[in-house]
Amino acid sequence: MNNKDKLLTIINEVLEGTQREKMSKIKDEYNLRLDIGFDSFDLAELTVRIEEVFDIDIFEDGIVETIEQILIKINEK
Amino acid sequence: MKNSIDKIFYLNTAQNSKVTYEDLFFFIKNVNSIKTNYSFTNTKDFILNFLSSVFYNVDINLHDLNSLNSKIDSSKKLKNVSRPKSLEEIIIGIKTSKSKIKLYTSGTTGQPKEIIHNIKNLSREVREGDKFKNNIWAFAYNPTHMAGIQVLFQGLFNRNSFYDVFELTKDQIINILHSNGITNISATPTFFRLLVPIKEPIISVKNVSLGGEKSNNELQKKIKESFPNAKVLNIYASTEAGTLFSTSGNYFKISPDMREFVKIFDNELIIHKTLLGNIDKNKLMDGIWYKSGDLVDVVNKETNEFKIISRKNEMINVGGNKVNPIDVESIIDNIDGIEKSYIYGKVNSVIGNILCAKVQLRNSDLTANELRKVLMQKLPIYQIPRKIEFVHNLKLTRTGKLRRYL
Numbered sequence: 001m002n003n004k005d006k007l008l009t010i011i012n013e014v015l016e017g018t019q020r021e022k023m024s025k026i027k028d029e030y031n032l033r034l035d036i037g038f039d040s041f042d043l044a045e046l047t048v049r050i051e052e053v054f055d056i057d058i059f060e061d062g063i064v065e066t067i068e069q070i071l072i073k074i075n076e077k
Numbered sequence: 078m079k080n081s082i083d084k085i086f087y088l089n090t091a092q093n094s095k096v097t098y099e100d101l102f103f104f105i106k107n108v109n110s111i112k113t114n115y116s117f118t119n120t121k122d123f124i125l126n127f128l129s130s131v132f133y134n135v136d137i138n139l140h141d142l143n144s145l146n147s148k149i150d151s152s153k154k155l156k157n158v159s160r161p162k163s164l165e166e167i168i169i170g171i172k173t174s175k176s177k178i179k180l181y182t183s184g185t186t187g188q189p190k191e192i193i194h195n196i197k198n199l200s201r202e203v204r205e206g207d208k209f210k211n212n213i214w215a216f217a218y219n220p221t222h223m224a225g226i227q228v229l230f231q232g233l234f235n236r237n238s239f240y241d242v243f244e245l246t247k248d249q250i251i252n253i254l255h256s257n258g259i260t261n262i263s264a265t266p267t268f269f270r271l272l273v274p275i276k277e278p279i280i281s282v283k284n285v286s287l288g289g290e291k292s293n294n295e296l297q298k299k300i301k302e303s304f305p306n307a308k309v310l311n312i313y314a315s316t317e318a319g320t321l322f323s324t325s326g327n328y329f330k331i332s333p334d335m336r337e338f339v340k341i342f343d344n345e346l347i348i349h350k351t352l353l354g355n356i357d358k359n360k361l362m363d364g365i366w367y368k369s370g371d372l373v374d375v376v377n378k379e380t381n382e383f384k385i386i387s388r389k390n391e392m393i394n395v396g397g398n399k400v401n402p403i404d405v406e407s408i409i410d411n412i413d414g415i416e417k418s419y420i421y422g423k424v425n426s427v428i429g430n431i432l433c434a435k436v437q438l439r440n441s442d443l444t445a446n447e448l449r450k451v452l453m454q455k456l457p458i459y460q461i462p463r464k465i466e467f468v469h470n471l472k473l474t475r476t477g478k479l480r481r482y483l
Binding site for chain 2: 019044048059065
């Protein structure tokens, strides 16, 4: 599974936990709030789940807004 | 007033809603019915309903987003009331209102769940004058909370404009700040954590205030870089007493006129009952003093400067919302198939603390998602644990009493 697929799985875990529909795919340009509908609590959960899998706090030095920005952080690690 | 009646009072670009001072006047002049048990869904509706209730001296209960008690609909029809003839009259009516505003706070042992405030208390910190009349606000608080109401009064009494940025994306917020010459932002540290750093500093902002949760130097530094012309203030406030102090550094100071009402007893900040909303007298020390639960370190006895060290109570601050772990545990423990639960906060870079649970099951194969589904029917969203871990024996981690590692 590549990092993008892993990220999709994590995003779907957050969506599922709050009784929302899972996504079949994500695009690099997707905005976490606008396109995925995440609020600040969802973003907080996302950071915890990403940290568990990739051992990186994506929000540590400021906010990330898109899928692409998350992938850059994960790949830079 | 003639010149400013078409001035914007409230604008929400995301929802495409706009209220001028003229709209506000006509709304309040003509309103026939007021929702008295208000559950927040939409800021514009909230503000119009809230200000109408205050103007017509109607008591109102303000509930949180997704709050448990918010489903009860009740309203009051206005009959034979004196209608305002000008905006000026409305603002005077609001300032002198006899309305009682019921706010909710997460309770912990010995502390109130409901706090009833009068308008005098809620507007105690409002400053008026020429210095404030050109302020333009980014409205960033949940308006049903104490801080949101205080900002609303501060702006309204000075006929300022509000641009709503609550729950918007970083780009949307920056765009609003840049294009409307915003001068004032008052918000939680969580709001700023999601906003800064900003590539192109916003020079119009003159005042930034942070309240509701603990801030830190790193965040303050990023805020100062993003708003180079702003004075940055930390506010100490509570649902029980409203805003009490502010500071531009790490130390708070009890001002001379507050010394009779705020004291430090046994390293704990205690607040005189006259500064509080209507709370149960039995919960006060000597029937007079409210124990805030905040432990402080006095750094200068002469100037009454102090630093907040820790919160004695066990509330977990989740993005500016205070969560009582004991309340959440008791809800979870009452669900079928659950032996015992343990709620704690884990430091999080987005919302300060993320709520986590350790759960011990009893002859059950409940999953984390199923548990969260049940909790969504019972708790407001910020009180639902985002990380749920099932453990075999929870008691091993405890020493008779719940141990918390905050």
